[in-house]
Amino acid sequence: xxxxxxxxxxxxxxxxxxxxxxxxxxxxxxxxxxxxxxxxxxxxxxxxxxxxxxxxxxxxxxxxxxxxxxxxxxxxxxxxxxxxxxxxxxxxxxxxxxxxxxxxxxxxxxxxxxxxxxxxxxxxxxxxxxxxxxxxxxxxx
Amino acid sequence: xxxxxxxxxxxxxxxxxxxxxxxxxxxxxxxxxxxxxxxxxxxxxxxxxxxxxxxxxxxxxxxxxxxxxxxxxxxxxxxxxxxxxxxxxxxxxxxxxxxxxxxxxxxxxxxxxxxxxxxxxxxxxxxxxxxxxxxxxxxxxxxxxxxxxxxxxxxxx
Numbered sequence: 248x249x250x251x252x253x254x255x256x257x258x259x260x261x262x263x264x265x266x267x268x269x270x271x272x273x274x275x276x277x278x279x280x281x282x283x284x285x286x287x288x289x290x291x292x293x294x295x296x297x298x299x300x301x302x303x304x305x306x307x308x309x310x311x312x313x314x315x316x317x318x319x320x321x322x323x324x325x326x327x328x329x330x331x332x333x334x335x336x337x338x339x340x341x342x343x344x345x346x347x348x349x350x351x352x353x354x355x356x357x358x359x360x361x362x363x364x365x366x367x368x369x370x371x372x373x374x375x376x377x378x379x380x381x382x383x384x385x386x387x388x
Numbered sequence: 389x390x391x392x393x394x395x396x397x398x399x400x401x402x403x404x405x406x407x408x409x410x411x412x413x414x415x416x417x418x419x420x421x422x423x424x425x426x427x428x429x430x431x432x433x434x435x436x437x438x439x440x441x442x443x444x445x446x447x448x449x450x451x452x453x454x455x456x457x458x459x460x461x462x463x464x465x466x467x468x469x470x471x472x473x474x475x476x477x478x479x480x481x482x483x484x485x486x487x488x489x490x491x492x493x494x495x496x497x498x499x500x501x502x503x504x505x506x507x508x509x510x511x512x513x514x515x516x517x518x519x520x521x522x523x524x525x526x527x528x529x530x531x532x533x534x535x536x537x538x539x540x541x542x543x544x545x
Contacts, residue, residue, distance in 0.1 A: 259430060259431070259478075259484070259485060260484040260485070261484050261485050261486060261532065261533075261536055262484045262485075262486050262487075263482070263483055263484035263486075263487060265482045265483045265484070265487050266483055266484045266486040266487030266490065269483070269487050269490050269491070270486070270487075270490060270525060273490065273494070273521055273522065273524075273525050274522060274525065276518055276521070276522075277518050277519065277521065277522030278522075280518035280519070281518075281519075284515075301508075301509065301510055302509075303507075303508070303509045304508070304509020304510060305509070345415060345459070347414040347415035348414075350414040350415075351414045357515070358515070359512045359513070359515060361415075361504075361508060361512070361513055361516075363415065363458040363459055363462070363504060363507060363508065364457060364458055364459070366458065366507050366508050366509065367508070368508050368509075368510045368512055368513070370510070370512050
């Protein structure tokens with residue numbers, strides 16, 4: 248079945264103009280994304296950071312306070328050990344065999360720690376800024 | 389049939405081995421096991437490519453002990469989507485093998501992230517998509533080269 252069709256399909260080109268256009272487009276999108284995420288990270292410096300943990304889309308933990316936190320699921324089972332220094336978050340231990348969340352390292356606003364086996368995501372909520380003790384989302388002046 | 393059996397075996401072994409090869413995004417894989425899916429998409433046909441995508445995902449995940457885990461479902465549907473899109477685009481003359489490989493990589497990643505976002509219940513996973521796709525261009529190039537070399541080997545023998 249395979250051999251018959253192979254012999255009749257000679258002449259397929261390895262590289263065409265369309266390939267290079269597509270290749271260039273993918274690289275351009277990638278570079279622009281890096282640039283955008285870098286600027287986004289800078290713009291959020293100095294803002295209060297709300298760190299949240301969601302399991303299967305359900306928010307189970309939220310903090311703005313630096314510290315070490317043991318995260319458990321709704322059934323009270325241990326999932327992960329989360330650290331937060333006020334700017335960045337990271338995981339040092341996990342129930343998951345893959346340990347992907349531990350390998351992710353430290354993440355700041357815009358970044359996330361994802362554990363697919365536990366269906367868990369650790370991320371930052373939209374940044375807010377405190378002015379005279381009041382939280383605001385935007386400033387006009 | 390013997391050649392197809394060898395392809396399943398080779399793809400499954402590569403699937404397992406590349407699981408321990410470092411990748412810049414934690415949990416990610418280079419996707420080199422898809423080079424034979426690309427080969428069949430371009431030089432054989434839709435049904436062979438899809439059958440190989442299913443077979444190598446099942447056998448590879450059984451061998452690596454990850455069958456029916458969330459990661460398995462991401463890879464399984466991603467690989468099938470790559471087989472389908474590559475087979476469709478190989479019917480048209482606009483792209484060469486490298487371009488078809490890029491299209492397979494794009495569809496594979498989009499479907500994987502879509503399945504992942506459903507499993508996790510968050511859209512935040514898509515933040516990694518541009519980075520994974522940028523890295524995937526190198527895999528697409530390698531897979532296109534390997535598929536071309538495979539064709540030469542099979543035709544010569």
